[in-house]
Amino acid sequence: MSEIKIETLTPVHIGSGRMLIKNNDFCVTKDSEDYDVVAVTDPNKVLSLIGIEHIDNWVRAIERGNPINEIINTYAPKGTKVEDYARIIDYFGGERVTETLKEFIHDGLGRPYIPGSSIKGAIRTAVMATEADKKDKTELNIIVKGLKEKKLSDDIFGEDTNNEKRDVFRFLIISDATFGELNTIAFNMVNINERTKQSYWDTSKPQLIEALAKEDETTFNIKLDLERYEKSKGHVHEMPECMRSLPDLFKTINSHTAKLLRSEIEYWEERKNDDDSDKVEVYISNCRKILNETTICEQNGKSCILRLGHGCGWRFITGAWSERSDEFYYVKEKARPNNNKYQDYDFPKSRRVSEDCDLLGFVRLIMKD
Structure with missing residues (x-):
């Protein structure tokens, strides 16, 4: 079991499932x-x-x-x-x-925490997107056209059935990360929304949320149970190479985050002159700051930047692996049923941020000596 330090680079929201009423x-x-x-x-x-x-x-x-x-x-x-x-x-x-507040999840003692399942889910997305990039374009097109994300997941990690547990991600065991030194904060989430007749800065539908503040920290545990995996060979799926050690896994997570940030910066650089607010510039600047953190992590080899939780956006939630396919328009059609008015826009066309243009959900994971 390895002890990992987790630091919040931006506010982080993990929902309790409760919507509190004013x-x-x-x-x-x-x-x-x-x-x-x-x-x-x-x-x-x-x-x-x-x-x-x-x-x-x-x-x-x-x-x-x-x-x-x-x-x-x-x-x-x-x-x-x-x-x-x-x-x-x-x-x-x-x-x-606002009339409602999205509550942060707390444990039985009232302490805010990031569930191990949330961390593990974000890591799984990073690994899956990395492995999907290795797929032949023709194979990827078939998966995307059929909207068969589960097939891709099964190909990479293995398929669990009633009789067999073949998914190798079960060998990655992650504890909850419990915070408590600092209070949580509440602020409004708004949109950077690509529009033709109005500013991209869209505050028309604010949502009050509770979140961990940036620059908070705690520790949690990760166990990559390679010994158990070796004993299970022949009965489980082959583990991706990037999961064969914790440093390799961290490198994969960090590279995935950096790739999506670079893509995000490029996307909005092409559109910033179409906006009459300065918020797109601020958003790009904040993306660059986090991208710089991934460079630092790459150099030290013992840390990575991961994005998780509410407000991550479609590209980080899914890993954006399907965008490489020639059949990506099938994904856009599925995501926009009966919304023909959006067909002239790229997908996704909006980003959730704080009123200070902070991106949500970025954390640094550090392997402790």
Whole structure:
């Protein structure tokens, strides 16, 4: 088992599956030090403050849409701090507060964490895209035209059935990465949206999210169980060469991230003059900063840059391997059913970013000595 340090280069969001409702599950207020915060209601704490005799008043206040801080101020003793009835998230969303908040996932002790499955899924995508690039163009065209991503995955890693477990990715074992030193933050996600009649900077559909702040860090564990793999040979699929050691795996992840960043920069360089905002320039600059981090990782050989979680965009989620195919238009048609108005645009045409134009989901993984 290898201990790995993980650092957030940009904000990271891994969803809990809960969409919190304003003035019911959360409100924006001031903490005891007069900073703007999102207060996520803790029902047990609220009940202990207002007393069971005021439950009906609480329910009626919720139905009226009264913020939880108003309820506390009405029914709890004066001087109660927001920390006494809510979980606190540092707020950077400005005056416009959306009606919902996408909550970050927390463990049973209330600590934010990145599940090992999220890290493993992002690594699998990087390996799969790398191996797909080695495929003959004709073979790749057949896979893409048939929209047979599972076939490609089975070809690379092996197919699990009811009777056989042949997928070699099970030999990569990854623990959760639990954070806790810093509070999470809340901010609005907006779009860089390629349009002909308006600016590319699209704030018309903001989404408030909770995320890990950039420059947070923790450790987790990775085990590449090559001994067990060797014992299983003949019963499992052949492992890709890039998975035969942790340094090789990190190199593959880093090269994959760098390749997509270079492609992203090239794409928007061709379009920046068509936009009347400066945001595309900022986006390109932020991409270059992260690309520079991949260069540093390549030089030291012990680290890599990985992108994961919400807001990654279609190209990073899928690995963008299908773009190399002559039949890529089948993917675009599948992704845009009955949306003929988008046919003149490349796919994908928009990118999710923060209001500061931060890209989400970039982390650095470092092998510890």
